[in-house]
Amino acid sequence: MLQELVIRNFAIIEKLNIEFNSGMTVLTGETGAGKSIIIDAVGLLAGGRGSTDFIRKGAKKTVLQGMFSLSKNSETLELLDQYGIDHADPTLILQREIQASGRNVCRINGSLVNTTILKQIGETLIDIHGQNEHQELMQADKHLGMLDEYARVEVQPLLKRYQTYFERYQTLKKKFDQKKAHEKEWVQRVDMLKFQVKEIEDANLQAGEEEQLNSEKEHLENFQKISTTLQAAQTVLESSDETSGAIDSTGEAMNGLREIEELDDNYKSISETISSAYYQLQDAASEISSELDGMEWDEGRLDQIEKRLxxxxxxxxxxxxxxxxxxxxxxxxxxxxxxxxxxxxxxGQMGTQLGDLKTKLDKLAKQLTLARQKAAKQLKKDVHAQLKQLYMDKTEFEVHFDTSQPVKFKSTGVDSVEFYLRTNPGEKMSSLTRIASGGELSRIMLALKTIFAESQGVTSIIFDEVDTGVSGRVAQAIAEKIKLIASYSQVLCITHLPQVAAEADHQFFVAKVVKDGRTETKLTYLNKDGWVQELARMLAGSTVTKLSIQHAKELLKMAHRS
Structure with a gap:
């Protein structure tokens, strides 16, 4: 249920805070006062298409916020869990900002979400019906979903099992069809892959091999330079027949210093340094000798390395x-x-698996069709009962199953379903989308909404002037239907009909005022006296008379006589 709505800088609304209650709430007022703008704000909050055109002139952004009491609607809770949105508190807060730059900022319970997630969750909370919309009713491809919603208990388990097998079938069939359709390309691809795998594996590559080969190649290419340098170093360090090497000379110095190192600490330090140098030079000479002994020029090895690289x-x-x-x-x-x-x-095995899956799908699809046909018969009876109360007792309604097309597996089964209507005896049954008038659509929609309201679990249902074009006893019947729906879900209703307004539990009056040279929408919650005055205005027009006030009181008394 929508408990509170906050609107900032939206169209002609600068600032509006509205608290709503359960039951049926109506918004009335002159045309153009901003009633539908409030509903537009709710729709936008629930994930509707946004635009910078909604931002009030002179403002940097429009801000909308709605607080909902969180029902036990399993679909809402599943979506919140799916997207990791905290819902420990029994309230759910939806927020949306539209900035002048076009950027949308959406939050649910403080968690940032995109507009797609906002719309998914918003649709489980709010159901908006406008006088020119009736989207589902006027789209034949939505009728099957409406029938399935009506028969949820019987259909959903079957549909879930069917869809599990359907997904497997689609995946396997796609692979099978791709292979058959591209047999030549398939063989060419296999041959190419075989060649590539063989070429790489025949090379017997090793990780780090290239670096090792480059290092060895560099060593071989610099063999002469390395050999000459090491030999020269060896000559300098070691003695020869003609001269004393650096090691022998350093040894003589070391021996001499040892004889005087006890005479002074400085001599001892110098002696230790010379001794250390002597032994390091011996180690270096040994390493050079070892390197020279191990060196061997191999021109063939260099060729091998270059070929491998x-x-x-x-x-x-x-x-x-x-x-x-x-x-x-x-x-x-x-x-x-x-x-x-x-x-x-x-x-061959794929073909067998496809055949098995097709058999299972066919069996489940037939079970789905039978369940839907059975539900369709009951829905027909329920709709007729509702239409009779809405003074459409001559109208016939049925769920038409199209069997003229070849059977084709779809994600919803094999059924093609459309609502058919006959508004006058003797006429041909035809698609509801082609023959129903605006007033008839309003009543048919209300009949279906009355039937579906309790099972759908949507917490707030909004009717935006769905009663346009009717009057008299039909208007009263529509008012009573909306009131009945309000016993299952919170209902917000924009209306120009006094019969509908009289049935409400709460009423707001919406007016357009000019403040500081700018137009604003003002909302007033009506007490009993204000309610009577507004009903009288709706009955009489611009001039409220004693008779219209008396009539308004009588209308309220009749509406709330229970």
């Missing part, structure tokens, strides 16, 4: 920038090749 380079041109990327690509195409080969070998 060229092989890696050619593979990199085709499959990746590094050896690791080539190996990763190999894993990917190997998996694809494996799957395609499996599909080739399983083609």
């Amino acid at each position: 060229e092989e890696i380079y050619q593979l990199k041109r085709k499959y990746g920038d590094t050896v690791e990327q080539i190996l990763s690509y190999d894993d990917k195409v190997s998996t694809e090749l494996h799957n395609m080969i499996d599909l080739e070998s399983d083609e």
Whole structure:
């Protein structure tokens, strides 16, 4: 139920705070006062299409906020859980800002959401019906969903089982059809994948191999320079027949300093430094000798390395920038090749699986059709009963199942359903979308809404001048239907009919005023006296008379006589 609505800078509304109650609430007032603007605000809050045109002139943004009492509507709770929106509190707060830049900011209980999520959740809370809309009723492709909603208990379990098998069938059939439709491309793809996998795997690449080869290649290419440099270093360090090497000279210095190191701490420090250098030079000489002993020029090895690097380079041109990327690509195409080969070998098995799934779908689809046909007969009786109360007792309603088209599995089954109508005896039954007038649509919609209201679980239903074009006893019948719906769900209703306004539990008067040179919408909650005055205005027009006031009081008394 919508408990509170806050509107800021929306169209001609600068600032409006409205508290709503359960039951039936009507909004009345002169044409153009802003009644429908309030409903537009609610629709926008529930995820309707937004536009910067809604922003009040001179404002930077429009802000809407609605507080709802959270019912136990399973669909609402499932969506909140699905999107991770906290709902520990029994209230649910929807917020929406439309900025002059066109940016939308939407929140549910403080959590940022996009307009799609806002619309999904908003539709479980608010159901808006306008005089020119009747969207579902005027769209034949929506009729099946309405029938399924009516027969929810019988149809939903069957429909869920059917849809599980339908998804499997669609997935498998898509693969099967793709293979059949592109048999040549399929074979070419398999051949190409086989070639690529063989080329990569024959190369026997190893992770880090390229870096290692480049290092070895650089070493071999600089063999002469390395050898000459090491030999020169060895000559400098070690003694020869003609001269003393750096090691022998350092050793002599070390021995000399040892003889005087006890005489002074400075001499001892110098002695230790020279000793350390002597042993490090010996270690270096040993390492140089070891390197020279291990060095061997192998021109054939350099050729091997260059050929291997060229092989890696050619593979990199085709499959990746590094050896690791080539190996990763190999894993990917190997998996694809494996799957395609499996599909080739399983083609017969796929056909068998498709046949089995089709048999199951056919069986469930027939069960769905039977359940729907049974529900359609009961819906026909219920609608006739409601239409009779709305003074359309000569009108015949039925749910038409189109059997002229070939059977085709769809996500909803195989049924093609449309509501048919005959408004006058002797005429042909025809599609409701083609023959119903505006007034008839309003009453048919109310009949269906009366039937569906209790089961649908929507917490707030809004009627925006759905009573236009009727009067007299039909207007009274419509008023009573709306009142009946309000016993299941909160109803907000814009009306120009006194009969409807009289049936309400609460009434707001909407007026247009000029403040500081600008037009604004003003909302007033009517007490009993104000209610009488407004009903009298609706009955009499611009001039309220004693007789119209008396008539208004009588109308209220009759409406609330229970």
